[in-house]
Amino acid sequence: MIVAVPMFLQAVDTSILGTALPSIAASLNVEILRLNFAITAYLLSLALFLPASGWIMDRFGTRHVFCAAVAIFSLASALCGAATSVTQIVLFRILQGLGGAMMVPVGRLILLRSIPPGQLIVAMLWFTVPGTIGRVVGPLLGGFIVTLASWRWIFLLNIPFGVLGILLSLKFVPDAQSGKAGRFDFTGFMLMAVGLSGLICGLETIGRNFVSLSATILVTSIGIVASICYWIYSRDRDDVIIPLSIFGHRAFSITNIGGVPVRIVVGSAPIFVPLLLQIGMGFTPIQSGLTSAWLSVGAFVIRPIMRHAINKFGFKPLMITATVLSGAAFSVNGLYSPGTSIYFMCAVLFVAGVANSLAMVTMNTVGFSGVGKQIMSKATVLSTMMQQTSMSLGVALFAYCLSITARAHGHSAEDLTMSDFPMAFFIVGGLSCLSVAAFSRLPANEGAELR
Template identity: 50%
Template sequence: MGLFSVGSALCGLANSLPQLVVFRVIQGMGGAMMVPVGRLILLRSIPPQEMVSAMVWFTVPGAVGRVAGPLLGGIIVTLVSWRWIFLLNIPFGVLGILMARAFLSDTQERIKQRFDIVGFILLSLGLVGLVSGLDTAGRGLVPAGVTITLTTVGALCVLTYWYYTRRVDKPVIDPGLFKFKAYRTAVAGGMPLRVALGASPFLLPLMLQLGFGLTPLMSGLLTMATAIGSLCVRALLQPAIRRFGFKAILVVSTLLTGVFYALYGLFTPDTSHTLIFAILLFGGLFNSFAMVTLNTLGYSDVPPGRMSQATALSSMGQQFSLSLGVAFAAFVVTITASFHGHAPGTLGATDFSPAFIVVGALTWCSLFYFYRLSPDEGAEMRGAG
């Protein structure tokens, strides 16, 4: 939290784009460490039969943030300065540090092991190369040769890391965790769903502001609907899982999530704002149904001794999927705009529709994994919370 707060302060003080990029990396490093640690604390302290209830509460702060974020961001950009989007993180970071010191005990791993520096370098280079290469593809930001080189080097580093882990005892991230069915389903099977989750918040504000000509404030008010839908699901999820089980919830919510993402692509500048709000609300609701269910089920078959690495690998996969979603969405929009004869700076409303339809179809790829779950998967976690 300290690193995240420092990074936020530096972002708010940045005077150039290169500075902002570097400071965002620092901020991202701090944020990336908070999620797996928080989830690990939860998994180690809550019994399985209470995990659904605990995970619902664990995700409430994030849902509240997504409700307030678009509106607050729109107000800040409209009335003050973009710098305050970052500076506002500082008091919350300080509050988080104080609460952590007050309520969390200083626990450490009992088993000590050397840090796998070789694996860390290979995996870091691989992920950075893949995301950077995909992000620049077709956008004209760098020469095509640079994009191909980044993607190729990234893929080779990831492949090398996979072979490397087969001959070391304690890799920094152990791919052997994928032998656990529920965990494999949550991380690998949920990747298409998370790619779509990363693409949607990127596409919606751009479509509403650049395509429809709405102000940042009005755009924030409309996109807030997805977060409200996400928050509403917290009251419904636990009884739904008890009644229907994890598999049924995942299959139905993923199907409906894809449908609603595709419906976003049918919006036009003349579409009623009330209708847009309603569709975004239900889209956020069904997407949240799928994601919270998936995140709860994923750790049901992981042994306690491997939980630390499992949360790290899961968080890494989630962040990679979200980044890939942004890169993929940008690529589809760029290709569509080029087909329509539009320059990147003059995007129209029709340039976004194919991206939403493709993203909606992409979510259904996760069904290949979800259908293979047994109807009683995670039965020990469906008890009273």
């Protein structure tokens, strides 16, 4: 529970920001979709710095890295609260991502190294409880804060929790240090960083008026070339920062590569559902927070029975069912109208929360089936990196769809209306079908040793 404090911080940070985006945009006098950079910058920063986190943990020890990461995250959050422009928020969110990239893998790695396989499901469930609580309280806090005070307090709120996490870690978290950090693969790190940032930034800016088309093409091309270079550089090598041979494990590759579409859906919901409620349907921030919180209530309610469901039905059937429900519930958001019952919307979000939680827990657990302990550290980092990259792709893709539909309706993305949202929800929600096809390739008894 202590090492899961970062899950709580990140969950509150993401869910609270989704509710507060309209207020921040109005305060800074910017187009609301331009604030999408603040979300994408954080997720992208997480993905960029995650590859180095495994080496840093091995080199400096878990306790030191964990406490330093929480301190960086909290400091950057305070700086976001003092920002006076979108550029400053984006830069400070990148710094937040640096802290977040080192926080989360520490906890997951401690669990995977120390918990027997037969108890891993229970451990993962408890590990995700603080994050689930954070996603429940985040929209509520966001709604009340921007209504009763300034949006800046949504960032300052992280500071006391960060201090608490540091104090508890100093007392209870063991300072494990493997002493086998070895050489830091700077070349691989740079190639991977340039590749990921180029691809994400290219998707983020394509079709938008933020930068020129030639700049978008240039950045995307650099990302593609760097990614290809890393693939060539790391092929048949185990001493690189992230060995791609890890994808040779079938369950790992299916859940992490095949799971990208459903992770896009899961990552988009906490950001764009509150945006739909406030911009499209005219909800107040408090109303939006109370409604979108049902997404997290569903995720919390399913926790007590999830282990029994996995033991009874197995990982594969639950993953497929959860993915179908997740995509369908996300798409239903595109059917709302000003006359839609609030109770119906809450029910849809509740179902989506149940499905999202079940999909993420089963993927994050069965994905490590058959992965040896000698590569568990790098596999953990790679899995977390894939998850964060998928979520940043989802945010960028949804924002791009909104921009396209807004222009098709004869206005800019600065003046979003209810009619701009349905197509984005349908397209992103429909992507989950690709994950269903991937999960169907898993053997029926995959992960049996973990049950």
